[in-house]
Amino acid sequence: MDKLIDLGPEFWTAAGETLYMVFFTMLFGGLAGLVLGIGLYVTRTGGLLPNVVVNNVLNVLINFFRPIPFIIFIAAVQPLTRAVIGIGIGTNAAVFALSLAASFAIGRIVEQNLLTVKPGVIEAARSMGAGPWRILTTVVIGEALGPLILGYTFIIVAVIDMSAMAGFLGGGGLGYFAQLYGYRQFEPIVTWAAVLLIIVFVQIVQYLGNWLARKVLRR
């Protein structure tokens, strides 16, 4: 316990790093994933702007990257990380790898949630003379908003999980803290302190997500 109190500053720094990584990953990866998911949704056969070529390219791209375990992905993507943000290690490098990996997963989740919108509703909008982009922005996204919020909530929790591996390239965070000060120094209390804080983060995120989705769905 004394050990944990001594480590107080490092603990809170690590917690800050985790929040930083999750926040920026959701910002960049969340947007990229939204674009990917919308792209998949509108280009599918029978979609708003059907395009077999674009749809196949996006599908292959996502199916290629998504099965790669994140710990390997981080290493494999390092040359690209270096080219884009100038350095292959550190918190920002971790954010880049996280955003990239998350965007593929988010793309799928966005696609799936948009597909829950009933075709009849889209047909009704078409029958009123609305064009594809208007239907997408004013009907489809609104109708799927509840499930989309829950999908994003799910992804935030997954990103908190993935961010624990950022220590692999010097990204810091609670995962790295637990590993370095807890596990390697035989201090289970330190490990558990990190675990507890992560659980608290997850609970808060899930609670807010559920609350927001309920508000949108009015039930």
Add this chain to the structure above:
Amino acid sequence: MAIVSLANVSKSYPSPERGAPRIVAVDDVSLEIEAGEVTGIIGYSGAGKSTLVRLINALEPATDGTVTIDGRAITGLPERELRAVRLGIGMIFQQFNLFEAKTVAQNVAYPLKVAGWGKAEITARVQELLDFVGLADKARAYPDQLSGGQKQRVGIARALATRPRILLADEATSALDPETTQEVLALLKRVNEEYGVTMVVITHEMDVIQSIATKVAVMDGGRVIEQGDVFDVFSDPQHASSRKFVSTVVQGVPSPAELAVLRERHAGRIATFSFRDGDAAQARVFVELAQAGLEFELVYGGINDIRGRAFGHLTLAIRGEEAAIDRALARIGELVAVTEPPIGDGAVGDGAVGGGAVGDGAVGDGAQDGEAR
């Protein structure tokens, strides 16, 4: 001039299986719909009814033929121009298809936004429409807080928002209970009479045809096999297939199963007599049978009313000498339509003695699953 005109229109889809022939949903249909009419499109599911109405607002582009709306051929127009055409054609659906995430008022306002109306105009128009359908107090409610009948009234208000001259209804009352169906039909009737909106209604319910339709087209296998005034088609269908369909929805015609029961229960020959107003009185039929010395009893029957004109079917079991029955039926056949359902099959319409002409029975062999969207 017809407000909607289809000339030799077909719609086919590539088959999902490689090398298989294309699926024909609508097969060489020609149909003229006059302004102000309410045309019912009837037929079994899979006959191509849904696809046919979607050709009118170009939700489905025709693969062949010409669709003309208000004198303008819309076949082959670019999507952007079709959107403008659709603003002049409202549509309502079986499952209502309301935007669940929008309030009632927002639902009704949506087509007006698409049409580019100003904010003040939209507010006024939405209020006017909600008053018309009797849902002014529900403006801020969401669709999941409404009953089925209320949802369809919102659907009607939304479809009429841009003051279209044509309204398409795809089984608009099929998901509603009988009482609510009557409410919605009464509303549609007002839409037709007060605003002069031309309607095309797909239905398989006799109620709908009886209360609002003036014209009817019968579809089978992607073709329109019969069209005309509702009374004529329903009281005296010319085509074997429409006769079969009509007999399933009008009152008084026994189904094959019911015929089997009737035969078991009643001795003698079973014959159905079909009356139309203006035909010889029923009394003449009974007089002829009595004069021939035949014994008969009424075993099944019903009278239908379409816009104040009645037609009916009476099924009698007749006992007596075979030759005497033949002579009597031949004489009666000159007065009214007489049908003797053949034993074992029982489909009314086959083997008619006198009366309406027998259809050739060769129904288009187009694919049956033409309801694809």
